[in-house]
Amino acid sequence: MARAATTSDVFNAIAEPQRRQILVLLRAGEQPVTAVAEALGMTQPGASKHLRVLREVGLVRDRKAGKQRVYAIDARGLRPVHEWTGGFEQFWNESFDRLDAYVQNLEQTRRRNDRWQRQGKKRGRKR
Amino acid sequence: MARAATTSDVFNAIAEPQRRQILVLLRAGEQPVTAVAEALGMTQPGASKHLRVLREVGLVRDRKAGKQRVYAIDARGLRPVHEWTGGFEQFWNESFDRLDAYVQNLEQTRRRNDRWQRQGKKRGRKR
DNA sequence: TTGACATATGCCGATATCAGCATATGATTC
Protein backbone atom coordinates (compact mmCIF):
# COMPACT_ATOMS: atom_id res chain seq x y z
CA MET A 1 0.00 0.00 0.00
CA ALA A 2 0.92 3.60 -0.24
CA ARG A 3 -0.59 6.85 0.78
CA ALA A 4 -4.10 6.38 2.01
CA ALA A 5 -6.61 8.21 -0.16
CA THR A 6 -7.26 11.14 2.08
CA THR A 7 -9.26 13.30 -0.26
CA SER A 8 -12.95 13.43 0.49
CA ASP A 9 -12.02 14.03 4.08
CA VAL A 10 -12.36 17.50 5.53
CA PHE A 11 -9.11 17.41 7.44
CA ASN A 12 -7.26 16.79 4.24
CA ALA A 13 -9.21 19.38 2.30
CA ILE A 14 -8.17 22.14 4.65
CA ALA A 15 -4.58 20.94 4.80
CA GLU A 16 -4.00 22.86 1.57
CA PRO A 17 -3.18 26.50 2.29
CA GLN A 18 -4.81 27.72 -0.89
CA ARG A 19 -8.02 25.95 -0.06
CA ARG A 20 -8.06 27.60 3.34
CA GLN A 21 -7.63 30.93 1.62
CA ILE A 22 -10.57 30.17 -0.59
CA LEU A 23 -12.74 29.43 2.41
CA VAL A 24 -11.71 32.67 4.07
CA LEU A 25 -12.47 34.55 0.91
CA LEU A 26 -15.88 32.97 0.50
CA ARG A 27 -16.73 33.74 4.07
CA ALA A 28 -17.15 37.33 2.99
CA GLY A 29 -19.58 36.34 0.31
CA GLU A 30 -20.08 34.07 -2.63
CA GLN A 31 -17.89 34.43 -5.68
CA PRO A 32 -17.62 33.02 -9.17
CA VAL A 33 -14.57 30.99 -10.07
CA THR A 34 -12.73 33.70 -11.93
CA ALA A 35 -13.08 36.14 -9.06
CA VAL A 36 -11.65 33.58 -6.67
CA ALA A 37 -8.76 32.92 -8.99
CA GLU A 38 -7.99 36.60 -9.39
CA ALA A 39 -8.37 37.45 -5.74
CA LEU A 40 -5.95 34.75 -4.68
CA GLY A 41 -3.57 34.97 -7.60
CA MET A 42 -4.14 31.58 -9.05
CA THR A 43 -5.07 30.31 -12.46
CA GLN A 44 -8.65 29.60 -13.36
CA PRO A 45 -8.14 25.84 -13.65
CA GLY A 46 -6.31 25.93 -10.36
CA ALA A 47 -9.17 27.64 -8.61
CA SER A 48 -11.62 25.31 -10.27
CA LYS A 49 -9.81 22.24 -9.03
CA HIS A 50 -9.50 23.44 -5.49
CA LEU A 51 -13.15 24.39 -5.51
CA ARG A 52 -13.95 20.93 -6.72
CA VAL A 53 -12.20 19.36 -3.75
CA LEU A 54 -14.00 21.70 -1.40
CA ARG A 55 -17.28 20.86 -3.06
CA GLU A 56 -16.68 17.14 -2.82
CA VAL A 57 -16.17 17.33 0.91
CA GLY A 58 -19.18 19.61 1.20
CA LEU A 59 -17.45 22.78 2.31
CA VAL A 60 -18.77 24.83 -0.57
CA ARG A 61 -21.88 24.83 -2.69
CA ASP A 62 -22.21 26.03 -6.24
CA ARG A 63 -25.03 27.74 -8.02
CA LYS A 64 -25.45 28.63 -11.64
CA ALA A 65 -25.79 32.32 -12.42
CA GLY A 66 -25.78 32.98 -16.11
CA LYS A 67 -22.60 31.70 -17.57
CA GLN A 68 -21.00 31.96 -14.22
CA ARG A 69 -20.90 29.42 -11.48
CA VAL A 70 -21.01 31.05 -8.11
CA TYR A 71 -19.47 29.31 -5.15
CA ALA A 72 -20.67 29.88 -1.62
CA ILE A 73 -19.30 28.55 1.59
CA ASP A 74 -21.04 25.83 3.56
CA ALA A 75 -18.76 25.53 6.52
CA ARG A 76 -20.84 23.12 8.53
CA GLY A 77 -18.27 20.50 7.69
CA LEU A 78 -15.71 22.44 9.69
CA ARG A 79 -17.60 21.83 12.86
CA PRO A 80 -16.16 18.36 13.45
CA VAL A 81 -12.68 19.78 13.07
CA HIS A 82 -13.47 22.52 15.51
CA GLU A 83 -14.83 20.03 17.99
CA TRP A 84 -12.01 17.57 17.54
CA THR A 85 -9.39 20.19 18.26
CA GLY A 86 -11.55 21.48 21.08
CA GLY A 87 -11.09 18.11 22.74
CA PHE A 88 -7.54 19.17 23.44
CA GLU A 89 -8.41 22.52 24.91
CA GLN A 90 -7.16 21.59 28.34
CA PHE A 91 -3.66 21.52 26.96
CA TRP A 92 -3.58 25.18 26.18
CA ASN A 93 -5.77 26.47 29.00
CA GLU A 94 -3.64 25.14 31.81
CA SER A 95 -0.23 26.64 32.10
CA PHE A 96 1.80 23.97 30.50
CA ASP A 97 4.31 23.46 33.26
CA ARG A 98 6.40 20.62 32.15
CA LEU A 99 6.75 19.06 35.56
CA ASP A 100 3.05 19.22 36.31
CA ALA A 101 2.23 17.63 33.03
CA TYR A 102 4.80 14.98 33.64
CA VAL A 103 3.39 13.99 36.99
CA GLN A 104 -0.17 14.14 35.83
CA ASN A 105 0.50 12.04 32.80
CA LEU A 106 2.48 9.59 34.81
CA GLU A 107 -0.51 9.01 37.05
CA GLN A 108 -2.89 8.54 34.18
CA THR A 109 -0.54 6.31 32.34
CA ARG A 110 0.08 4.14 35.35
CA ARG A 111 -3.60 3.52 35.69
CA ARG A 112 -4.22 2.62 32.09
CA ASN A 113 -1.16 0.83 31.04
CA ASP A 114 1.41 -0.72 33.26
CA ARG A 115 2.79 -3.33 30.97
CA TRP A 116 5.65 -1.13 29.89
CA GLN A 117 5.82 0.94 33.05
CA ARG A 118 6.78 -2.03 35.12
CA GLN A 119 10.34 -2.21 33.88
CA GLY A 120 10.91 1.53 34.02
CA LYS A 121 9.64 1.79 37.57
CA LYS A 122 11.97 -0.58 39.27
CA ARG A 123 15.06 1.28 38.20
CA GLY A 124 13.56 4.59 39.18
CA ARG A 125 12.81 7.76 37.25
CA LYS A 126 15.32 10.44 36.58
CA ARG A 127 14.49 14.17 36.98
CA MET B 1 6.18 22.92 -9.42
CA ALA B 2 4.37 20.11 -7.76
CA ARG B 3 2.80 19.46 -4.43
CA ALA B 4 3.71 22.19 -2.03
CA ALA B 5 5.74 20.92 0.90
CA THR B 6 3.03 20.90 3.49
CA THR B 7 4.78 18.99 6.21
CA SER B 8 5.88 21.08 9.15
CA ASP B 9 2.44 22.61 9.14
CA VAL B 10 -0.07 21.55 11.77
CA PHE B 11 -3.00 21.36 9.40
CA ASN B 12 -1.14 18.84 7.34
CA ALA B 13 0.10 16.88 10.32
CA ILE B 14 -3.44 16.21 11.49
CA ALA B 15 -4.67 15.41 8.01
CA GLU B 16 -3.37 11.89 8.57
CA PRO B 17 -5.92 9.74 10.37
CA GLN B 18 -3.29 7.70 12.15
CA ARG B 19 -1.62 10.78 13.49
CA ARG B 20 -4.93 11.96 14.84
CA GLN B 21 -5.32 8.63 16.55
CA ILE B 22 -1.91 9.02 18.11
CA LEU B 23 -2.87 12.39 19.51
CA VAL B 24 -6.06 10.99 20.95
CA LEU B 25 -4.13 8.16 22.49
CA LEU B 26 -1.53 10.44 24.01
CA ARG B 27 -4.22 12.65 25.45
CA ALA B 28 -4.78 9.93 28.01
CA GLY B 29 -1.15 9.92 28.98
CA GLU B 30 2.35 9.67 27.65
CA GLN B 31 3.49 6.50 25.98
CA PRO B 32 6.67 5.00 24.58
CA VAL B 33 6.84 4.25 20.88
CA THR B 34 6.19 0.57 21.12
CA ALA B 35 3.08 1.07 23.21
CA VAL B 36 1.73 3.51 20.64
CA ALA B 37 2.43 1.10 17.84
CA GLU B 38 0.75 -1.75 19.64
CA ALA B 39 -2.26 0.22 20.76
CA LEU B 40 -2.99 1.45 17.27
CA GLY B 41 -1.98 -1.66 15.38
CA MET B 42 0.91 -0.24 13.48
CA THR B 43 4.51 -1.22 13.07
CA GLN B 44 7.21 0.26 15.24
CA PRO B 45 8.85 2.17 12.38
CA GLY B 46 5.44 3.39 11.34
CA ALA B 47 4.70 4.78 14.75
CA SER B 48 8.15 6.27 14.95
CA LYS B 49 7.72 8.12 11.69
CA HIS B 50 4.34 9.51 12.53
CA LEU B 51 5.64 10.60 15.90
CA ARG B 52 8.48 12.31 14.16
CA VAL B 53 6.12 14.38 12.06
CA LEU B 54 4.10 15.27 15.13
CA ARG B 55 7.28 16.22 16.94
CA GLU B 56 8.46 18.40 14.08
CA VAL B 57 5.29 20.44 14.13
CA GLY B 58 5.45 20.61 17.91
CA LEU B 59 2.39 18.56 18.74
CA VAL B 60 4.29 16.05 20.85
CA ARG B 61 7.36 16.13 23.02
CA ASP B 62 9.68 13.29 23.75
CA ARG B 63 11.59 12.41 26.82
CA LYS B 64 14.18 9.76 27.43
CA ALA B 65 13.31 7.15 30.02
CA GLY B 66 15.86 4.42 30.14
CA LYS B 67 16.05 2.78 26.79
CA GLN B 68 12.62 4.00 26.03
CA ARG B 69 11.59 7.26 24.50
CA VAL B 70 8.33 8.44 25.93
CA TYR B 71 6.11 10.69 23.88
CA ALA B 72 3.72 13.16 25.45
CA ILE B 73 1.22 15.41 23.83
CA ASP B 74 1.72 19.13 23.55
CA ALA B 75 -1.46 20.16 21.88
CA ARG B 76 -0.96 23.88 22.07
CA GLY B 77 -0.31 23.78 18.37
CA LEU B 78 -3.91 22.72 17.83
CA ARG B 79 -5.16 25.99 19.14
CA PRO B 80 -4.70 27.85 15.84
CA VAL B 81 -6.68 25.14 14.08
CA HIS B 82 -9.41 25.39 16.65
CA GLU B 83 -9.54 29.13 16.28
CA TRP B 84 -9.40 29.09 12.53
CA THR B 85 -12.34 26.74 12.27
CA GLY B 86 -14.08 28.75 14.97
CA GLY B 87 -14.00 31.69 12.61
CA PHE B 88 -16.68 29.90 10.63
CA GLU B 89 -18.91 29.17 13.56
CA GLN B 90 -21.71 31.40 12.30
CA PHE B 91 -22.21 28.99 9.43
CA TRP B 92 -23.32 26.16 11.62
CA ASN B 93 -25.08 28.17 14.31
CA GLU B 94 -27.52 29.91 12.05
CA SER B 95 -30.05 27.73 10.36
CA PHE B 96 -28.52 27.43 6.98
CA ASP B 97 -31.51 28.48 4.93
CA ARG B 98 -30.32 28.59 1.43
CA LEU B 99 -32.39 31.62 0.47
CA ASP B 100 -31.30 33.65 3.45
CA ALA B 101 -27.71 32.85 2.78
CA TYR B 102 -28.15 33.71 -0.83
CA VAL B 103 -29.58 37.13 -0.17
CA GLN B 104 -27.16 37.90 2.57
CA ASN B 105 -24.17 36.90 0.53
CA LEU B 106 -25.44 38.78 -2.46
CA GLU B 107 -25.49 41.98 -0.44
CA GLN B 108 -22.01 41.50 0.90
CA THR B 109 -20.67 40.53 -2.43
CA ARG B 110 -22.24 43.50 -4.16
CA ARG B 111 -20.59 45.80 -1.72
CA ARG B 112 -17.13 44.32 -2.03
CA ASN B 113 -16.87 43.34 -5.61
CA ASP B 114 -18.94 44.55 -8.45
CA ARG B 115 -16.64 43.94 -11.33
CA TRP B 116 -18.17 40.58 -12.11
CA GLN B 117 -21.60 41.37 -10.80
CA ARG B 118 -22.13 44.07 -13.38
CA GLN B 119 -22.70 41.72 -16.28
CA GLY B 120 -24.82 39.30 -14.32
CA LYS B 121 -27.06 41.99 -12.96
CA LYS B 122 -28.38 43.46 -16.16
CA ARG B 123 -29.81 40.23 -17.44
CA GLY B 124 -31.33 39.33 -14.12
CA ARG B 125 -30.76 36.42 -11.83
CA LYS B 126 -32.32 33.05 -12.23
CA ARG B 127 -32.97 30.76 -9.39
C1' DT C 1 -25.43 28.78 -35.87
C1' DT C 2 -21.58 31.33 -34.59
C1' DG C 3 -18.86 33.79 -31.51
C1' DA C 4 -17.58 35.20 -26.94
C1' DC C 5 -17.17 34.27 -22.32
C1' DA C 6 -16.95 31.10 -18.04
C1' DT C 7 -15.82 26.91 -16.15
C1' DA C 8 -14.39 22.07 -15.99
C1' DT C 9 -11.52 18.33 -17.36
C1' DG C 10 -7.56 15.78 -19.11
C1' DC C 11 -2.80 15.16 -19.43
C1' DC C 12 1.92 15.83 -17.90
C1' DG C 13 5.98 16.27 -14.98
C1' DA C 14 7.82 16.94 -10.47
C1' DT C 15 7.48 15.76 -6.00
C1' DA C 16 5.49 14.32 -1.56
C1' DT C 17 3.62 10.76 0.95
C1' DC C 18 2.85 6.34 3.08
C1' DA C 19 3.63 1.31 4.21
C1' DG C 20 6.81 -2.26 4.73
C1' DC C 21 11.08 -4.10 5.40
C1' DA C 22 15.91 -4.23 6.71
C1' DT C 23 19.21 -2.16 9.34
C1' DA C 24 21.61 1.47 11.87
C1' DT C 25 21.87 3.98 16.21
C1' DG C 26 21.28 4.30 21.14
C1' DA C 27 20.86 2.69 25.88
C1' DT C 28 21.04 -0.77 29.44
C1' DT C 29 22.58 -4.88 31.71
C1' DC C 30 25.73 -8.50 32.36
Added chain:
DNA sequence: GAATCATATGCTGATATCGGCATATGTCAA
Protein backbone atom coordinates in the same frame (compact mmCIF):
# COMPACT_ATOMS: atom_id res chain seq x y z
C1' DG D 1 32.96 -5.38 25.43
C1' DA D 2 28.83 -8.45 24.16
C1' DA D 3 24.13 -9.31 24.20
C1' DT D 4 19.64 -7.34 24.38
C1' DC D 5 16.00 -4.28 24.04
C1' DA D 6 13.97 0.24 22.10
C1' DT D 7 13.88 3.46 18.66
C1' DA D 8 15.24 5.84 14.42
C1' DT D 9 16.61 5.97 9.71
C1' DG D 10 17.19 4.51 4.96
C1' DC D 11 15.43 2.43 1.00
C1' DT D 12 11.83 0.94 -2.24
C1' DG D 13 7.48 0.67 -4.60
C1' DA D 14 2.87 2.34 -5.22
C1' DT D 15 0.16 6.15 -5.36
C1' DA D 16 -1.61 10.90 -4.45
C1' DT D 17 -1.04 15.52 -5.09
C1' DC D 18 -0.26 19.96 -7.18
C1' DG D 19 0.73 23.36 -10.88
C1' DG D 20 0.54 24.46 -15.66
C1' DC D 21 -1.13 24.07 -20.03
C1' DA D 22 -4.32 22.89 -23.65
C1' DT D 23 -8.81 21.94 -24.58
C1' DA D 24 -13.49 20.26 -23.84
C1' DT D 25 -18.01 21.55 -22.11
C1' DG D 26 -21.52 24.82 -21.08
C1' DT D 27 -24.04 29.22 -21.42
C1' DC D 28 -25.56 33.24 -23.35
C1' DA D 29 -26.11 36.82 -27.09
C1' DA D 30 -26.49 38.34 -31.68
